[in-house]
Amino acid sequence: MSGENLNIGFVALTDSAPLIVARELGFFAAEGLAVTLQKEPSWASLRDHLLFGDLVAAHALAPLPMAATLGIASPKIPVSTALTLSLNGNAITVSHALHQRLRDTGFTGAEPAIATAQALRRIIEIEPAKKLRFAVVSPVSNHHYQLRHWLRAARIDPDQDIQITVVPPRHMVAALRAGEIDGYCVGEPWGSLAAAENVGIPIVSSYALWNNLMEKVLAVRNDWSQREPDLHLAMIRAILTASQWLDNPQHRLEAAPWVANAIGVSREVVAMALTGNVPGLAQQEDFHVFARYSANFPWHSHALWLARQMQAARQWPQDVDIETLIPQIYRCDIYRQAAKTLHLSAPKMDFIDWGNKPQSWQVQSDDAHPITMGANLIFDGSTVTR
Numbered sequence: 001m002s003g004e005n006l007n008i009g010f011v012a013l014t015d016s017a018p019l020i021v022a023r024e025l026g027f028f029a030a031e032g033l034a035v036t037l038q039k040e041p042s043w044a045s046l047r048d049h050l051l052f053g054d055l056v057a058a059h060a061l062a063p064l065p066m067a068a069t070l071g072i073a074s075p076k077i078p079v080s081t082a083l084t085l086s087l088n089g090n091a092i093t094v095s096h097a098l099h100q101r102l103r104d105t106g107f108t109g110a111e112p113a114i115a116t117a118q119a120l121r122r123i124i125e126i127e128p129a130k131k132l133r134f135a136v137v138s139p140v141s142n143h144h145y146q147l148r149h150w151l152r153a154a155r156i157d158p159d160q161d162i163q164i165t166v167v168p169p170r171h172m173v174a175a176l177r178a179g180e181i182d183g184y185c186v187g188e189p190w191g192s193l194a195a196a197e198n199v200g201i202p203i204v205s206s207y208a209l210w211n212n213l214m215e216k217v218l219a220v221r222n223d224w225s226q227r228e229p230d231l232h233l234a235m236i237r238a239i240l241t242a243s244q245w246l247d248n249p250q251h252r253l254e255a256a257p258w259v260a261n262a263i264g265v266s267r268e269v270v271a272m273a274l275t276g277n278v279p280g281l282a283q284q285e286d287f288h289v290f291a292r293y294s295a296n297f298p299w300h301s302h303a304l305w306l307a308r309q310m311q312a313a314r315q316w317p318q319d320v321d322i323e324t325l326i327p328q329i330y331r332c333d334i335y336r337q338a339a340k341t342l343h344l345s346a347p348k349m350d351f352i353d354w355g356n357k358p359q360s361w362q363v364q365s366d367d368a369h370p371i372t373m374g375a376n377l378i379f380d381g382s383t384v385t386r
Contacts, residue, residue, distance in 0.1 A: 005034045006231070009046045010059035012039060012170050012263035013187040014273040015086040015216050017255055018290055019059055022242035024258045030241075031234040039262065042168035043138045050219060051077045056228075057235060059085060060219035063306045065329045067140040068219075072315050074140070080225065081217035082334035083236050084296050085243070087289040089215050090143055090206035091191035091278060092150065094183035095176055098123075098132070099201045109280065113208045113379040117154035124161050135167040135175060135184040143185040145309035146209050152312075153380040170264075176200045187215070188273035188288070189265050195279035196269050202280040205287060210355075211375040212286065212293055214302040225334075236338040243291040244344075249275065286374055293374040294363070296339075298330040300351040305384045323386070336366060345369045355383030 010016040019037055022028050028035040038054075040046035043061060050058045051068060052075075060081070066072070068079040094102070107119040124132065136144040148158040158164060167175050172190045175181045177199045184190075185206075194200035206213065218239060225232045245251050252274040259274070260267040272278060276287030289295045303326045310316045332350045339346045345365035352363060355378040362370040378384075 005036055006056045006235070007036050007038050007054065008057045008059070008235075009038045009040050009049055009055040010262075011043060011046055012265070013059075013089075013216075014189050014259055014263070014270055015089045015187055015288060016059045016263065017246055017259050017274065018085050018239050018242045020258050020262050021246055021255050022238045024255075025242065025245065027238040027241045028235075031238045033231070033234055033238060035235075037262070041170065043141065047074060050079070050221065051075050053221075056224055056231075057218055057220045060217050061138060061141045062214045062217050062302070063140050063142070063145075063310065065217065065219050066303070066307060066310070066325065067315075069325070069329055070317060070320060072140055072310065072317075073138075078222040079219050080222050080329045080331050081219050081298055082225075082232070082331040082338070083218040083239060084214045084298050084302075085216040085218055085239070085290070087212045087215055087293070087295045088205070088207040088286060089288045090146060090185055090187050091202040091281065092147065092183060092185045092204040093172075093176070093191040093194050093200045093202045093280075095179075095200050096198075098182045099203070102203070109203065113150060113204050114153050116204055117150050117156065120151075121154045121156050124156060128161070131161070131163050132182045133163045133165060133180070135165050135172060135181045135186075137169050137186055138166060139313075140310070140315065142206065142213065142215055142306070143187070145306065145313065146206055147185040148313060149309065149380075150204065150209055173197060173199055188278065189263070189269045191280075192269050192272045192278050193265060196266075202278055205278065205281050205284060207284055207286055209379045210305075211377050212289060212295070212373075213305070214299060217298065232334070233338050233341070236335070237342055240291075240296055240338060240342055240344065243296055246290040247292050289374070292372075294345075294347055294371050296335070297347050298332055298335055299347075300326050300330055300332070301354045301384050303330045304351070304386070305354070308384075345371055347371060351386065353383060353385045354378070355381075
């Protein structure tokens with residue numbers, strides 16, 4: 001195993017916790033790895049440092065490997081992932097002023113996601129010329145696609161009826177406070193922090209939009225993973241061990257100070273996010289999922305949904321076949337190698353239909369032990385099938 005120091009990038013979000021835990025509890029060291037975690041100020045900075053070699057791996061937006069490989073809003077450099085770091089974890093947050101306007105339409109906060117979007121449409125219809133401004137963290141992100149999907153479900157045109165801009169996660173609360181935006185879709189703890197600082201209120205979680213969608217992945221350049229397959233597998237094993245540890249609720253409280261220190265937010269706010277106790281939203285045990293439900297598997301089903309959202313946003317090149325590209329980027333085969341060493345069951349199939357299970361269910365594994373999965377409903381009743 002190489003003795004070189006490995007730089008892994010992350011952005012200040014609570015779903016970077018598996019990387020932080022792997023460092024704090026010595027899981028990287030146990031695999032013979034010397035790792036430095038490098039905090040990046042934005043997703044664009046993290047992407048560029050990964051693509052140009054300053055980082056060997058990164059806590060990355062789930063669509064980033066496809067976007068980089070295709071050159072969508074990015075230099076065109078092949079990137080892949082063999083490990084999902086987390087499911088869920090985002091929220092749509094609005095200013096107090098917009099929240100009051102929603103309440104004036106009859107919104108109470110207890111409505112399902114689609115009804116909340118319909119309340120927003122009523123506001124837009126009253127003053128169509130005064131476009132609301134929403135922020136996302138990147139044009140190529142779950143946050144952008146989830147926001148657009150939510151708006152479209154209520155017949156709000158995300159390209160005509162509102163303005164969508166890009167703001168780095170750590171600047172979201174300040175932009176909302178300054179009145180530069182009316183709301184945002186971002187990962188935690190930035191929704192909870194807006195509430196804690198009395199700047200805004202979360203109104204919809206990403207779990208409410210899609211139950212248990214892949215959120216962040218461990219992204220690597222293809223040339224590095226091909227050159228250093230043993231280092232790559234060791235890194236995956238260390239993070240898998242950390243992810244298993246994190247899905248114990250008591251361990252999350254133990255991890256909160258480490259994550260808080262790493263991302264620069266109070267431990268109280270981080271603890272709210274890690275335990276799913278986000279202000280404005282119903283308590284949700286699955287707000288962040290790090291291991292259960294085979295969360296770390298790089299499902300082709302999830303990748304297909306993301307690719308279709310990229311198509312809907314008119315980002316996907318017309319001459320690229322989705323079904324051919326996905327297996328080259330979301331590497332279930334490499335995941336299975338790492339999981340087998342740790343005696344973890346892995347799903348037998350790379351793709352399963354999603355959007356049709358309202359409660360827990362099971363999938364077949366490669367070792368004959370059924371794997372319990374969580375609900376996978378999509379808020380507007382749509383499904384993901386080939």
